[in-house]
Amino acid sequence: MSTFQNTPNLPAVSAVVPRSGSSPAIVGNRKTRRAIKKVIDLRGVEPVIMPVDALLDGMTAVDLTAVRRAIVHERGEGNILFRCGQCNSPLQLSSSRESSTGDGRGAFFKHSHRTPEGCSWYTAEAQRSTGAKQFAGLQEGEPHWRLKNLLADSIRCDPDFSKPVVDKHFIQIGNGHRKPDVFTTHKGKPIALELQLARMPLTTITERTAAYRAVGITLVWVTSAHELALLNNQSFRDLYLAAGGRILAVDVASYERSEETSVLHLHELSLEPAIQHPFAIYNRWRSRMAGPEVILMPGGQRHAEGQRAYGSALAEKLQAKAPGLTEKIAGTVASGADLNLVAAEWSALAKLVGARDLRQSIQDELPRVLRWLQAVERLNNATVQDKEVAGKVVAACAAAIVAARTGKHWIQLIEHIADAVPAAAAVLTPDFRTKMMRLKASPGKLHPMHAYHRHMISALHPWLAFWLLAKAPNGTPPHQRLP
Numbered sequence: 001m002s003t004f005q006n007t008p009n010l011p012a013v014s015a016v017v018p019r020s021g022s023s024p025a026i027v028g029n030r031k032t033r034r035a036i037k038k039v040i041d042l043r044g045v046e047p048v049i050m051p052v053d054a055l056l057d058g059m060t061a062v063d064l065t066a067v068r069r070a071i072v073h074e075r076g077e078g079n080i081l082f083r084c085g086q087c088n089s090p091l092q093l094s095s096s097r098e099s100s101t102g103d104g105r106g107a108f109f110k111h112s113h114r115t116p117e118g119c120s121w122y123t124a125e126a127q128r129s130t131g132a133k134q135f136a137g138l139q140e141g142e143p144h145w146r147l148k149n150l151l152a153d154s155i156r157c158d159p160d161f162s163k164p165v166v167d168k169h170f171i172q173i174g175n176g177h178r179k180p181d182v183f184t185t186h187k188g189k190p191i192a193l194e195l196q197l198a199r200m201p202l203t204t205i206t207e208r209t210a211a212y213r214a215v216g217i218t219l220v221w222v223t224s225a226h227e228l229a230l231l232n233n234q235s236f237r238d239l240y241l242a243a244g245g246r247i248l249a250v251d252v253a254s255y256e257r258s259e260e261t262s263v264l265h266l267h268e269l270s271l272e273p274a275i276q277h278p279f280a281i282y283n284r285w286r287s288r289m290a291g292p293e294v295i296l297m298p299g300g301q302r303h304a305e306g307q308r309a310y311g312s313a314l315a316e317k318l319q320a321k322a323p324g325l326t327e328k329i330a331g332t333v334a335s336g337a338d339l340n341l342v343a344a345e346w347s348a349l350a351k352l353v354g355a356r357d358l359r360q361s362i363q364d365e366l367p368r369v370l371r372w373l374q375a376v377e378r379l380n381n382a383t384v385q386d387k388e389v390a391g392k393v394v395a396a397c398a399a400a401i402v403a404a405r406t407g408k409h410w411i412q413l414i415e416h417i418a419d420a421v422p423a424a425a426a427v428l429t430p431d432f433r434t435k436m437m438r439l440k441a442s443p444g445k446l447h448p449m450h451a452y453h454r455h456m457i458s459a460l461h462p463w464l465a466f467w468l469l470a471k472a473p474n475g476t477p478p479h480q481r482l483p
């Protein structure tokens with residue numbers, strides 16, 4: 001196993017260091033020096049001072065993108081979500097370039113503006129993300145103008161679109177104006193297409209998205225499929241992890257398809273989970289040609305469909321590799337029986353997906369959490385007359401998780417479910433939410449259990465797989481890297 005652990009491009013296996021007894025491994029990325037140690041988290045009903053490690057170490061790649069976008073979006077609305085625990089200045093969330101994980105372990109806060117005098121939590125210039133160097137290859141290899149014209153030529157093939165205007169269509173937005181890379185209309189509806197190639201600040205992405213939405217113009221982000229490894233960059237992750245792991249790309253092949261069919265086609269790259277023992281679950285890009293119905297799909301629908309497709313793909317692959325295994329384990333969880341009865345099945349599934357063994361899982365009180373997730377699913381599917389009882393079970397189970405020995409370490413999971421499932425949120429009282437927030441901020445290291453157990457939770461509850469497992473693939477699949 002030592003060779004796997006030293007290879008930065010390998011997925012999950014290297015990140016899940018098995019813990020022994022009561023001395024858990026450190027999940028935080030050791031290379032990330034977090035200058036800012038404590039922040040004031042202003043997202044909830046009351047401000048909470050949070051240790052940064054507790055806040056960030058459990059963030060999945062999807063969480064990181066969502067929080068980064070929320071910070072930038074809210075700042076545009078005049079709201080601050082995080083302030084420095086020492087000087088009270090607004091903060092932004094960055095990710096370290098040395099981090100190969102792409103999740104919260106490689107993230108750190110920094111002051112939004114210059115570090116105020118008197119604050120000693122200073123982020124050195126060298127720690128800041130620049131990224132320009134990484135993109136030099138793409139910028140030179142496939143110039144912006146060439147792709148813009150290829151995109152315009154592809155649109156020209158499709159009679160449902162008006163003649164595309166490259167770089168010349170001014171759109172009045174508020175007091176200013178925008179000039180999209182390519183402007184066209186589809187059956188009379190205005191469409192702006194923007195190419196993302198070089199590192200683009202997140203403010204640019206969220207500002208453009210909001211500006212076009214405000215004037216009723218559909219915005220389509222397009223990139224180049226030239227080098228997939230370049231998509232493993234935070235500014236690209238900010239785009240596709242907020243879009244269900246989907247991104248559109250233009251190249252000669254997509255242009256040729258548009259020409260042959262007289263219908264605009266682009267490549268759609270979508271994240272897909274793959275299972276290959278002993279690499280746990282890893283991500284890869286699936287590429288397919290997409291027509292206007294996918295290209296012009298509203299963002300919310302793209303995100304929801306992408307998440308669903310990711311979970312379904314995982315469930316299908318598990319069913320193909322290990323028929324009936326997840327059902328057997330889920331049935332035992334539901335019955336409340338001792339999971340040692342399905343020890344062999346657990347072990348087989350854990351090996352397949354790279355999850356922790358049963359002994360460790362029981363020690364981390366995972367079975368109670370799995371029962372709660374089943375209760376959440378029942379509540380979500382309950383008929384009107386069953387809703388009340390199902391809701392009480394969800395609330396009682398959540399209280400039992402939080403009151404238990406490992407309670408503090410499962411709070412991030414409960415909070416995520418409350419964000420994702422309105423029916424579950426509705427049964428958690430504001431008092432309970434406040435209690436969780438305070439417990440999470442309490443002294444002592446926080447171990448993000450949902451991250452430690454992400455593989456088993458995803459296998460048994462695929463609707464959570466995108467949140468827990470989706471991240472940028474590092475080039476070729478891992479098994480192709482072995483000598």
Ligand SMILES: [Zn+2]
Pocket residue numbers: 084085086087088089111116119120121
């Ligand atoms: Zn400060």
